[in-house]
Amino acid sequence: MPINRKLRKLTEDGVASSNTEPLGDKLLLEEFKILRGEIELRASEQRGMERNVILIAAAIYGFLLTPKGTIQVFDAPFSDLAWYLPPVFSFLALVRWKESVKMIEALAAYLMTVEERILPAGGWEVFLEKQRRKDHLPITSGWYAVFWIATVVGPLVVAYVRHPASIKDVTETAILIGVLASVAVGLFVVRTWKPAKEET
Structure with a gap:
């Protein structure tokens, strides 16, 4: 009995050790699929x-521009401040969009290490990284900056023009707000983010 138990244990250990690498590769493949799906999502x-x-x-502009009857004195401030809702929603969406970009880059960096381990020549993420180093396929192009500047800064300037503060020259102030906000949004969108490198 002791000999049979010993032989059985050696056999089980041998099978486990022989299947360790295939099982690890299988787990990596499943993890790769899940993380790739996360990027797509x-x-x-x-x-x-x-x-x-x-x-x-x-929708908000359509509501605000629709002719209405007499607006009550109590409701007038809310009607004026409603012009600021589009830039507020756009800025919140921009923050969420930027956070998603950072997570996509982190996921892509990890998947690239998996590709380099399984495929000596690398896969899609390795190819993308090489193209980005050549400035061919950046994560965030200038068109994204144009889009977010138009959706954040444009409504902000419109809201200020519709409901200006107590300043004499409304036009100059609106232009100044537009320029400063455009620079801020542009830097926020185009700014590259890279995961921290491991210490050697």
Whole structure:
């Protein structure tokens, strides 16, 4: 009996050790599929946010520009401040969009290490990284900056013109707000983010 138990244990250990690497590769493959799906989900979510920002702004402007009857004195301030809702919603969407970009880059960096381990020549993420180093396929292009500047800064300037503060020259102030906000949004969007490198 002791000999049989010993032989059985050696056999089980041998099978376990022989299946360790295939099992690890299988787990990596499943993890790769899940994380790739996470990237696709976040990319789809980003496109949805971009679309929803425009739809929400259009709905709010449509409501505000629709002729109305006599507005009560109590409701007048809310009607004026409602012009600031589109830029507020757009900015919140921009923050969420930027956070999603950072997570996509982190996921892509990890998947690239998995590809390099399984595929000596690398896969899609390795190819993308090489192209980004050549400035061919940046994560955030200038068109994203144009889009978010238009959806955040444009409504902000419109809101200020419709409901200006107690300043004499409204035009100059609106232009100043537009320029400063455009620079801020542009830097926020285009600014590159890279995961911290491991210490050697």
